[in-house]
Amino acid sequence: xxxxxxxxxxxxxxxxxxxxxxxxxxxxxxxxxxxxxxxxxxxxxxxxxxxxxxxxxxxxxxxxxxxxxxxxxxxxxxxxxxxxxxxxxxxxxxxxxxxxxxxxxxxxxxxxxxxxxxxxxxxxxxxxxxxxxxxxxxxxxxxxxxxxxxxxxxxxxxxxxxxxxxxxxxxxxxxxxxxxxxxxxxxxxxxxxxxxxxxxxxxxxxxxxxxxxxxxxxxxxxxxxxxxxxxxxxxxxxxxxxxxxxxxxxxxxxxxxxxxxxxxxxxxxxxxxxxxxxxxxxxxxxxxxxxxxxxxxxxxxxxxxxxxxxxxxxxxxxxxxxxxxxxxxxxxxxxxxxxxxxxxxxxxxxxxxxxxxxxxxxxxxxxxxxxxxxxxxxxxxxxxxxxxxxxxxxxxxxxxxxxxxxxxxxxxxxxxxxxxxxxxxxxxxxxxxxxxxxxxxxxxxxxxxxxxxxxxxxxxxxxxxxxxxxxxxxxxxxxxxxxxxxxxxxxxxxxxxxxxxxxxxxxxxxxxxxxxxxxxxxxxxxxxxxxxxxxxxxxxxxxxxxxxxxxxxxxxxxxxxxxxxxxxxxxxxxxxxxxxxxxxxxxxxxxxxxx
Numbered sequence: 246x247x248x249x250x251x252x253x254x255x256x257x258x259x260x261x262x263x264x265x266x267x268x269x270x271x272x273x274x275x276x277x278x279x280x281x282x283x284x285x286x287x288x289x290x291x292x293x294x295x296x297x298x299x300x301x302x303x304x305x306x307x308x309x310x311x312x313x314x315x316x317x318x319x320x321x322x323x324x325x326x327x328x329x330x331x332x333x334x335x336x337x338x339x340x341x342x343x344x345x346x347x348x349x350x351x352x353x354x355x356x357x358x359x360x361x362x363x364x365x366x367x368x369x370x371x372x373x374x375x376x377x378x379x380x381x382x383x384x385x386x387x388x389x390x391x392x393x394x395x396x397x398x399x400x401x402x403x404x405x406x407x408x409x410x411x412x413x414x415x416x417x418x419x420x421x422x423x424x425x426x427x428x429x430x431x432x433x434x435x436x437x438x439x440x441x442x443x444x445x446x447x448x449x450x451x452x453x454x455x456x457x458x459x460x461x462x463x464x465x466x467x468x469x470x471x472x473x474x475x476x477x478x479x480x481x482x483x484x485x486x487x488x489x490x491x492x493x494x495x496x497x498x499x500x501x502x503x504x505x506x507x508x509x510x511x512x513x514x515x516x517x518x519x520x521x522x523x524x525x526x527x528x529x530x531x532x533x534x535x536x537x538x539x540x541x542x543x544x545x546x547x548x549x550x551x552x553x554x555x556x557x558x559x560x561x562x563x564x565x566x567x568x569x570x571x572x573x574x575x576x577x578x579x580x581x582x583x584x585x586x587x588x589x590x591x592x593x594x595x596x597x598x599x600x601x602x603x604x605x606x607x608x609x610x611x612x613x614x615x616x617x618x619x620x621x622x623x624x625x626x627x628x629x630x631x632x633x634x635x636x637x638x639x640x641x642x643x644x645x646x647x648x649x650x651x652x653x654x655x656x657x658x659x660x661x662x663x664x665x666x667x668x669x670x671x672x673x674x675x676x677x678x679x680x681x682x683x684x685x686x687x688x689x690x691x692x693x694x695x696x697x698x699x700x701x702x703x704x705x706x707x708x709x710x711x712x713x714x715x716x717x718x719x720x721x722x723x724x725x726x727x728x729x730x731x732x733x734x735x736x737x738x739x740x741x742x743x744x745x746x747x748x749x750x751x752x753x754x755x756x757x758x759x760x761x762x763x764x765x766x767x768x769x770x771x772x773x774x775x776x777x778x779x780x781x782x783x784x785x786x787x788x789x790x791x792x793x794x795x796x797x798x799x800x801x802x803x804x805x806x807x808x809x810x811x812x813x814x815x816x817x818x819x820x821x822x823x824x825x826x827x828x829x830x831x832x833x834x835x836x837x838x839x840x
Contacts, residue, residue, distance in 0.1 A: 249274065250282055254289040261290045262600070264300055264582030265565055268307055269524075273374070276316060277308040296583070303584035303730070304565035305359065306375070306524050313348050313355030315393045317341075319371040319381075322361035322486045323676075323720045324643045324706060330369045333381055334358070340390035354393050360568060360724060361486035362525045365643035365706070366412050366650050374399060375527040377409055409528060411493045412650030415666055418629055418637045419610075419617055420498070420653050427545050429504045429616040430511070434553050436619075438512050442468075445615060447623035449635030454480060454571070454608035455678065455702030460615060463605055467595040468513040470603040477509045477518035477557075478599065478606040480576055484523060484568035485679035486724065487704030489641045491609040493651050495522075495529055498613055499536045503559060505612030507546065508619050509605055510557040518559040519599070521576050524566050533561055568728040569778055573606040575730070586732045587776035610639055610703070630656035634695040642667050644675075644707035654694055661690040663705065671709045674792075679704035680721035681781035684714075684788040714796055715751050718785045722747050725782035736779030739770035743783065755801050764790060 253270055257263035264286075271282050278301050287294040301307040319325070319334045334345060334356075343349040343356045362377065364370035369381040373389070376399060385406060392402055413420060433441040446461035467475060479502065483491040494502060506518045522529065537559055540546040548556050562580055564570050570579045574588035577599050598604025607615075614636060618626050626636045634656035643649045646669035654663065664672060674686045678701040685692065685699070692698050708717065726740040746763045749755045767783035767790075774780045790797060813831055820830050 246275075246279065246281060247285060250285050251289070254286065259289055259291075260582075261292045261296075262580065262582045264290065264292075264297065265304070265579060266562065268297075268300065269563060269565060272307055276312045276314060277310055280309075299584050300582070303586075304524075304567050306566035311348065311352065313343075313353055314396075315354045315373055316375075317354060317356045317371060317373050317389075318359035318362075319356070320360070320362040320364065320368060321358040321720075321724075322365060322368070323717055324361075324365040324487065325368045325370060326716075326720060327644060327708075327712070328369045333369055333383070333386065336383060337381075337386045337390070340386060341393065353396070359566065360484065360728065361488075363483060363489045363492050363523065364409065365487050365489055365641065367410060368643075372525065372527075375524065376407055377525070377528050378406055379409055407528065409492075409496075411497055413493065413497075414642075414648055414650040415652040415654075417639075417653030417655065418626070419614055419639065420651075423498060424501055424504070424616060424620050426500050426540070426543060427504070427551065429501075429508055429619040430545065430551055430553075433508055433511065433619045434551065441508070441619050442512050444623040445618050448618045448626035449623075449630075450611065450614055450618060450626060451635075451696065452608055453610035453614065453638070453702070455485075455681075455700065457696045457700060460607065460611055463595055463607070464509060464512055467603045467605045470596055472603055473514070474602045475513050475515040476599045476602055476604040477506050477513070477515045478573075478576065478580070478594075478604055479506055479518070479520045479609060479612055480571065480573060480606055481526070481609050482521055482523040482564050482571045482576060483609075483702075484571050484728075485681065485702055485704050486721075487641060487643055487676065487679050487706040488702060489643075490639045490651055490703045492526055492529070494609050494613055494639075495526070495533060499533055500540070501616045502609055502612050503536065503540060504545070505607075505614070505616035505619075506559060507550065507555075507557055508615055509607070509612065511550075511553075511555050513603070513605060515605075516556050516558075518557060519580060520559060520561045521570070521580060522561055522563050523570075524564045527563070530561065530563065537561070567730070568724075569730045569776070572776055572778065575776070576606065577604065584730070586730050587778075589775075608702075631693075631695050631697070633697045638694055638701070639703055640694075640701070640705045641703045642705045642707070645669060645672070645709040645712070646707050656693075656695045658694050659690065660685070660692050660694070660699070663694070664690065664707070667707070669707045669709075673708045673710045673712055674714070675708065676706040676717070676721075676785075677701050677704070679706075680724055680785050681777070683784060684717075684792065686792045714789050714793055715800065718789050719747060719751050721785035722782075725778065729778060729782070730776075733773075733775035733779065735770055735773035736775065736782065739766065739774070739779065740782050742766055743770065743786065747786065750797060750800050753800050753802065757798075757801060760790075760797050760801065 283297045348355040367379040371378045450460040451457040567585045569575045570585040575585040579585040594604045640652045646667040726744040729740045731737045771783045
């Protein structure tokens with residue numbers, strides 16, 4: 246082990262900023278991060294061992310105890326639940342003779358749940374040793390169990406188990422035609438870089454990750470910083486349940502995304518860029534590395550790009566299972582080899598980002614659009630959409646519809662038009678923008694996709710009338726409690742309290758006072774949390790409570806009080822230790838009826 250870790254550290258230049266990549270290699274080889282590896286790395290990277298431990302504990306794909314040689318993770322997204330995920334996971338556990346959350350006695354296999362894997366259009370989904378598994382059913386589970394029990398290497402598994410489809414159903418302005426390699430850069434140099442930035446400004450392009458900040462303004466701010474060292478970062482950590490458009494863009498339009506990053510580098514004066522790829526997209530890594538190599542050989546990356554004096558290259562860094570790293574400052578912390586805890590802002594990344602230097606962080610779709618604008622001009626983009634929302638939006642559509650996949654629409658398109666295109670009917674409601682967005686009812690389908698109405702990073706989950714709204718909210722609330730980074734008390738404690746309070750109501754044990762307390766807790770978490778995760782964690786409850794108060798009321802008991810804590814159950818361990826089974830060793834909690 247010592248020589249392996251020594252080689253890893255040397256390969257990564259003994260840089261602490263590469264800690265995640267080093268730990269990922271260790272995890273892959275040993276199926277956990279041994280204590281001895283932590284001690285050795287601390288010395289090689291000249292960082293405290295506590296920092297390494299904090300990183301291992303922060304990211305869900307790292308473990309301080311051994312997992313199975315085959316580590317199976319099943320997506321716990323609401324879309325997987327809608328496809329019978331719970332029963333399929335139980336079946337898989339029986340076939341493999343391993344408990345969910347456990348490791349089999351022989352150490353061959355472990356099985357657990359994980360957050361959304363970005364395969365919502367082809368679930369139920371999961372991963373084995375980081376590689377995507379799609380369209381899980383009983384037949385595929387039988388095949389997987391047989392392959393594991395035979396200890397077949399993943400390279401010998403049938404390719405169809407790992408098949409990931411693009412499912413582009415409706416291309417629009419950006420997806421209809423791919424631009425030629427280098428075409429956007431040549432157009433930008435010919436026009437002039439300041440003039441190209443003006444074109445991007447006139448296009449009205451705003452960030453496509455959900456926040457909607459003006460792209461040209463961000464690039465201009467960064468370019469005007471006094472420091473000469475600047476960075477470009479592409480945020481491909483799309484962890485929002487129901488979102489998978491960036492996966493498709495990187496699979497089929499990566500050249501244009503990388504061209505958009507290079508365009509940004511030319512405008513702001515950056516020499517280094519990073520693609521931060523979510524850990525769940527390991528299946529894309531080799532392909533993307535190959536495309537970067539192609540671009541270097543074609544003179545589109547590296548030194549003196551297109552003989553215009555531009556030096557710029559792109560490195561891929563992978564995440565390790567942390568939803569919070571989709572927030573730009575948390576992503577930068579992760580790039581630096583730290584836990585992905587959001588920074589205090591200001592300063593913003595454009596002035597003080599990666600390694601304290603000016604940094605532009607944009608979404609995959611934003612860089613794709615910027616390259617198209619550089620080639621075709623600002624008017625090409627601005628002539629589509631609405632006054633305040635220019636261009637198009639790429640949607641990841643999943644849930645109760647016969648044609649899930651990728652759809653591109655001009656801003657201003659009605660929700661009903663989207664539902665018609667994907668064949669959805671008998672619709673109860675839609676979760677737009679993922680759990681952090683808003684749930685809209687079937688009385689709101691005349692609303693529009695637009696920053697001024699329904700803004701979204703791309704997630705569009707459809708629910709028909711067979712679905713239970715409180716089941717949906719339950720899933721989302723548990724997701725936020727699991728993904729809280731733990732930095733601030735309002736989010737760390739608040740999301741946990743939201744989960745417990747909602748569980749009480751969801752299970753039919755709540756009172757009218759519990760609903761009032763739940764709503765008050767929602768507002769506290771929303772207003773007091775440090776970052777966007779906590780500030781939006783209550784949205785699933787608030788948006789459904791506003792539209793369907795009667796559903797919450799229908800779950801309430803008529804008593805005014807019921808204990809939220811089972812005191813008698815908590816004494817079970819003490820009874821066993823004392824060998825007490827008599828009635829006097831039990832306590833009764835009684836809720837009085839005050840009707």
